[in-house]
Amino acid sequence: MIDAFTLDLLRNYLLVGAALFTLGMLGFLSRRNLIVMFLSAEMMLQGTALTLIAFGRYHGNLTGQVFTIVILTVAACEASIALALVVVLYNRRSSLDVTLWQDIREEGVPAASPLQEESEAEPIEPVPGPESYPILTPAGIEPAHPVQPWLERRK
Amino acid sequence: MSTGQVILATLVILLGAGGSYLLLPHRHGATRSRNVHACGAVLASLALLGFLTTFFSPPSPFLAGLFFYLFSIGAIVGGLLTVTSRNPIYSALWFASVVLSTAGLFLLAGAQFLAAGTVIVYAGAIIVTFLFVIMLAQMEGKALYDRAARAPGSATFTCFLLFWSLLYTLGPLHPQQDPTASEGNGQQHAEKSLVRGGNITEFYQVNEQDPAAIALAHAQRQTSAMRDAGGAEKPDVAGLGESLYSDHLVTVELAGTLLFVALVAAVAITGPKRPIRPGAGPQQDAGEGGRRETLKT
Numbered sequence: 450m451i452d453a454f455t456l457d458l459l460r461n462y463l464l465v466g467a468a469l470f471t472l473g474m475l476g477f478l479s480r481r482n483l484i485v486m487f488l489s490a491e492m493m494l495q496g497t498a499l500t501l502i503a504f505g506r507y508h509g510n511l512t513g514q515v516f517t518i519v520i521l522t523v524a525a526c527e528a529s530i531a532l533a534l535v536v537v538l539y540n541r542r543s544s545l546d547v548t549l550w551q552d553i554r555e556e557g558v559p560a561a562s563p564l565q566e567e568s569e570a571e572p573i574e575p576v577p578g579p580e581s582y583p584i585l586t587p588a589g590i591e592p593a594h595p596v597q598p599w600l601e602r603r604k
Numbered sequence: 605m606s607t608g609q610v611i612l613a614t615l616v617i618l619l620g621a622g623g624s625y626l627l628l629p630h631r632h633g634a635t636r637s638r639n640v641h642a643c644g645a646v647l648a649s650l651a652l653l654g655f656l657t658t659f660f661s662p663p664s665p666f667l668a669g670l671f672f673y674l675f676s677i678g679a680i681v682g683g684l685l686t687v688t689s690r691n692p693i694y695s696a697l698w699f700a701s702v703v704l705s706t707a708g709l710f711l712l713a714g715a716q717f718l719a720a721g722t723v724i725v726y727a728g729a730i731i732v733t734f735l736f737v738i739m740l741a742q743m744e745g746k747a748l749y750d751r752a753a754r755a756p757g758s759a760t761f762t763c764f765l766l767f768w769s770l771l772y773t774l775g776p777l778h779p780q781q782d783p784t785a786s787e788g789n790g791q792q793h794a795e796k797s798l799v800r801g802g803n804i805t806e807f808y809q810v811n812e813q814d815p816a817a818i819a820l821a822h823a824q825r826q827t828s829a830m831r832d833a834g835g836a837e838k839p840d841v842a843g844l845g846e847s848l849y850s851d852h853l854v855t856v857e858l859a860g861t862l863l864f865v866a867l868v869a870a871v872a873i874t875g876p877k878r879p880i881r882p883g884a885g886p887q888q889d890a891g892e893g894g895r896r897e898t899l900k901t
Binding site: 478525528567568 | 610623628629630633636637638655659660661663664676679680682683684686687689690692695696699702703706709710713714715717718721722725726729732733736737740741746747748749750751752753754755756759760762763764767770771774777781792797798800803805824825828829830831841847851852855859862863865866867869870873874
């Protein structure tokens with residue numbers, strides 16, 4: 450009996466799964482935004498799920514799909530806990546930057562200096578329009594209590 | 605894997621790595637970032653084209669092949685743009701494209717229930733992520749942490765080294781016409797052409813008392829096979845339910861427990877704090893003090 454799902458088809462699926470896993474890993478390692486890191490982790494799970502389903506189909510077995518259901522469950526749990534953590538971390542530091550939490554890094558890893566990161570960041574190119582209007586220096590006497598932006602008032 | 609294929613794989617990986625390195629947000633000397641992005645996009649699309657044409661074998665019916673290519677391009681391009689977008693809103697949108705494409709691929713692989721389930725579960729997840737982005741992120745990707753990737757060079761190197769090794773291992777998977785042709789190298793043929801689940805026992809001539817044989821028989825019970833005893837294909841949802849509630853009952857219970865524990869954890873982590881009212885005494889540290897107080901009452 451010849452199965453319609455050939456080895457070549459299986460290889461196609463495995464390659465797409467490998468590409469998704471690699472790209473997710475790239476995002477998790479290199480991006481600094483907590484939300485983008487969370488999305489990259491979910492993408493790695495997607496790549497693995499694709500691999501499992503293709504293997505299950507190849508062997509004519511439903512266990513691969515059961516594994517994928519477990520992966521979906523774990524992804525849902527991960528999403529809830531990760532987003533709860535994002536809220537807590539944001540309330541502490543008012544930013545989504547992971548580098549602000551580098552004091553819990555591994556022993557022996559050098560700390561990233563903010564000045565160097567500023568120099569390595571991509572320059573902002575203002576698009577023509579309201580963004581590129583000149584910024585005027587504020588005039589008048591400065592009030593006694595400096596007005597804090599709302600983000601800093603949450604402590 | 606022949607030498608030519610290894611060279612091709614290395615070339616494709618190098619192109620892809622260069623493209624994604626250029627697309628990741630960080631400063632590239634004095635060149636304008638728009639030119640760098642165009643360059644990176646050209647390199648990455650060349651790599652994708654090479655990847656699709658040299659390593660994929662087209663599925664046989666035209667329509668299935670068309671949809672397969674459509675969905676895999678959607679998944680890979682969406683994945684790359686999720687990772688490289690400056691604005692987290694665009695990241696979430698491209699991630700939606702990844703999820704829809706993988707759901708399409710699930711459908712092509714015959715997992716209808718999971719295709720629907722993935723779309724439903726991840727649609728909720730993406731909407732919540734969207735709300736978070738709107739609530740928390742600085743818009744338009746102008747924040748420093750969205751414009752500077754952490755160690756983009758070494759991260760790209762690591763990930764594409766992994767990708768290269770995966771390509772190298774998956775490359776030799778080719779169907780052999782007659783796997784049992786000669787006794788001597790039958791094993792080698794089998795490793796290249798991957799024996800299907802149903803034929804493993806007779807192909808490797810596993811001993812009855814072998815623990816591997818017991819595990820094999822356990823894995824290939826009739827309840828978790830895709831075809832019933834007569835050889836007809838089971839309907840997907842019915843087969844999946846049968847397998848899930850007969851062979852994997854403990855797993856279902858564990859998954860339910862896991863969801864419950866995660867729910868409790870999420871509530872405990874974000875637990876509401878008592879608001880600080882004026883005239884209520886000296887301010888405490890909002891994090892620990894507030895938590896301890898709520899626990900006491």
